[in-house]
Amino acid sequence: MKKEISVVGAAIIKDHKLLAAKRSVGRSLGGYWEFPGGKIEKDETAEAALKREIFEEFGAKSTILKKLDQIFSKEYDFGTVMLEVIYAELDSEIIKTIEHDELKWVSETEAQQLNWAPTDIPAIAELISKGF
Numbered sequence: 477m478k479k480e481i482s483v484v485g486a487a488i489i490k491d492h493k494l495l496a497a498k499r500s501v502g503r504s505l506g507g508y509w510e511f512p513g514g515k516i517e518k519d520e521t522a523e524a525a526l527k528r529e530i531f532e533e534f535g536a537k538s539t540i541l542k543k544l545d546q547i548f549s550k551e552y553d554f555g556t557v558m559l560e561v562i563y564a565e566l567d568s569e570i571i572k573t574i575e576h577d578e579l580k581w582v583s584e585t586e587a588q589q590l591n592w593a594p595t596d597i598p599a600i601a602e603l604i605s606k607g608f
């Protein structure tokens with residue numbers, strides 16, 4: 477069995493738009509759109525990991541809201557990503573972005589047109605089915 481990589485992503489929604497982030501080319505899954513977030517460290521909760529990652533990536537404080545019930549898993553050559561998605565709000569401005577080539581606030585329709593990481597495709601469908 478492939479090594480499991482526990483990852484948490486943020487569904488940050490403001491004015492009916494979702495914050496999508498394009499992974500920098502050269503990283504694993506580079507060039508795909510994803511949720512801001514990252515790997516959950518040992519002995520860390522998904523919520524704590526998300527708060528830490530948002531601060532590291534954007535220099536922004538956040539409030540962590542509700543988690544989606546489902547875990548989205550996808551096998552790659554480097555391991556099996558197990559993605560948890562949690563709604564979150566930014567409490568301060570994004571002052572930097574160190575891991576992404578682009579950030580974009582997208583409507584439901586625009587979100588459907590982005591080239592999401594394969595792990596994220598069912599997660600986006602779930603968010604759209606709930607509405608934002």
Ligand SMILES: Nc1nc2c([nH]c(=O)n2[C@H]2C[C@H](O)[C@@H](COP(=O)(O)OP(=O)(O)OP(=O)(O)O)O2)c(=O)[nH]1
Nearest residue numbers: 483485503504505510511512513514515557593595
């Ligand atoms: N942050 C994030 N990572 C995701 C998503 N979907 C998905 O498959 N992933 C994958 C990409 C990475 O393999 C892993 C997250 O790791 P990370 O974002 O901490 O990446 P890292 O800096 O450690 O990456 P790297 O060293 O492997 O390039 O999960 C998502 O929506 N957000």
